Amino acid sequence: MQIGCPREIKPQEFRVGLTPNAAREAVAHGHAVLVETGAGLGAGFDDDAYIAAGARIAASADEIFAEAELVVKVKEPLAQERRRLREGQVLFTYLHLAPDPDQTRELIDSGVTAIAYETVTDDRGGLPLLAPMSEVAGRLAPQLGAWALQKANGGRGVLMGGVPGVGPAEVLVIGGGVVGTHAARIAAGMGARVTVLDRSLLRLRQLDETFGAAFSTRYSSEGTLAELIDRADMVVGAVLIPGATAPKLVRRADLARMKPGAVLVDVAIDQGGCFETSHPTTHEDPVFSVDGIQHYCVANMPGAVPRSATLALGNATMPFLLALAGKGWRQACADDPHLRAGLNVHAGHLTCYAVGLAQGIDVLSPHLALKA
Numbered sequence: 001m002q003i004g005c006p007r008e009i010k011p012q013e014f015r016v017g018l019t020p021n022a023a024r025e026a027v028a029h030g031h032a033v034l035v036e037t038g039a040g041l042g043a044g045f046d047d048d049a050y051i052a053a054g055a056r057i058a059a060s061a062d063e064i065f066a067e068a069e070l071v072v073k074v075k076e077p078l079a080q081e082r083r084r085l086r087e088g089q090v091l092f093t094y095l096h097l098a099p100d101p102d103q104t105r106e107l108i109d110s111g112v113t114a115i116a117y118e119t120v121t122d123d124r125g126g127l128p129l130l131a132p133m134s135e136v137a138g139r140l141a142p143q144l145g146a147w148a149l150q151k152a153n154g155g156r157g158v159l160m161g162g163v164p165g166v167g168p169a170e171v172l173v174i175g176g177g178v179v180g181t182h183a184a185r186i187a188a189g190m191g192a193r194v195t196v197l198d199r200s201l202l203r204l205r206q207l208d209e210t211f212g213a214a215f216s217t218r219y220s221s222e223g224t225l226a227e228l229i230d231r232a233d234m235v236v237g238a239v240l241i242p243g244a245t246a247p248k249l250v251r252r253a254d255l256a257r258m259k260p261g262a263v264l265v266d267v268a269i270d271q272g273g274c275f276e277t278s279h280p281t282t283h284e285d286p287v288f289s290v291d292g293i294q295h296y297c298v299a300n301m302p303g304a305v306p307r308s309a310t311l312a313l314g315n316a317t318m319p320f321l322l323a324l325a326g327k328g329w330r331q332a333c334a335d336d337p338h339l340r341a342g343l344n345v346h347a348g349h350l351t352c353y354a355v356g357l358a359q360g361i362d363v364l365s366p367h368l369a370l371k372a
């Protein structure tokens with residue numbers, strides 16, 4: 001199969017969908033690989049690394065979209081990329097469709113078959129293609145939040161770990177999944193006093209058993225949130241209902257009760273955000289203030305560390321990429337219900353229930369899509 005990997009064009013996005021290692025593996029399995037010139041540069045992979053892996057280099061994204069049967073990317077296609085997609089082509093990337101009606105409509109209209117990394121599942125209830133980027137974003141969240149807490153950056157001027165005689169920052173993490181766990185670990189490691197909220201008692205038990213006294217856990221409810229938000233110097237939003245728009249857990253009225261200059265890091269912004277006052281920002285201009293509360297809402301946080309993030313993503317996507325290229329999407333999705341859970345759009349139909357629910361659009365069951 002012809003696999004194509006364009007350069008990412010989202011502002012400040014330096015990750016790449018295919019590592020030279022993955023290209024080498026695909027070529028070894030008999031596939032042809034076409035990579036846009038310069039696609040890997042931001043992650044530290046030059047064209048020669050891809051050529052050495054057996055790939056060809058394309059001069060433009062147009063060539064990739066025209067030739068590739070399977071397009072592999074990192075971020076959702078932007079409008080100019082969506083215009084190049086066509087029926088019969090398979091797109092394998094993050095999509096985050098629930099909060100994005102324009103993208104949803106244009107992907108449906110294009111006829112493409114789109115498999116979203118973030119809704120592929122595994123047999124332990126996890127999201128194996130979201131997890132590596134959640135690990136990265138979770139570890140970045142306290143580091144970036146600490147930057148936003150600095151006075152010169154508009155924050156409250158609180159040091160995460162405090163100093164002898166002065167208490168540490170209070171960090172509240174809402175959602176104890178992959179992002180939340182990694183954020184809590186790093187914030188606690190920086191010396192902050194950390195509390196993690198989740199609605200899953202099982203998850204809270206696992207965190208307690210694994211991390212002991214490094215941070216506290218509380219059951220997530222409106223009451224607990226109301227109690228803890230007033231004290232927080234930093235709140236990390238890390239909830240997820242897979243595929244769906246994030247629930248709004250902190251309302252604008254709640255900001256008035258918070259400490260002036262406190263920081264909200266809304267990692268869940270790619271699913272619409274879990275703070276009512278959030279809107280997506282970019283690495284170029286990551287922070288804005290509402291009612292004196294700092295908001296960090298970058299929707300592609302791992303793009304800040306493209307080398308680490310590309311390697312981590314490439315490790316996770318490789319087996320699915322090889323299955324899609326080796327068997328074709330239809331057989332690969334028929335054989336693997338977890339990959340099938342990633343199918344979001346096919347031949348003019350939406351095929352993801354959570355997105356359909358969010359946008360009020362009819363959904364074709366992924367099972368039926370295999371026959372369409």
Ligand SMILES: NC(=O)C1=CN([C@@H]2O[C@H](COP(=O)(O)OP(=O)(O)OC[C@H]3O[C@@H](n4cnc5c(N)ncnc54)[C@H](O)[C@@H]3O)[C@@H](O)[C@H]2O)C=CC1
Nearest residue numbers: 133134137175177178179198199220239240268299300301
């Ligand atoms: N901004 C960015 O660059 C990135 C954003 N993300 C996003 O971060 C979010 C979290 O991802 P993961 O940690 O991988 O998900 P996950 O599924 O591992 O964890 C989500 C947790 O939220 C909990 N939860 C759901 N509703 C809740 C509520 N009302 N109160 C408290 N907890 C609640 C769930 O029980 C679960 O433990 C997702 O929206 C994901 O797309 C992930 C990577 C990068």
Ligand SMILES: CC(=O)C(=O)O
Nearest residue numbers: 094133270299300302
């Ligand atoms: C998960 C995601 O959206 C990202 O890594 O940018």
Ligand SMILES: [Mg+2]
Nearest residue numbers: 270299300301
């Ligand atoms: Mg994102």
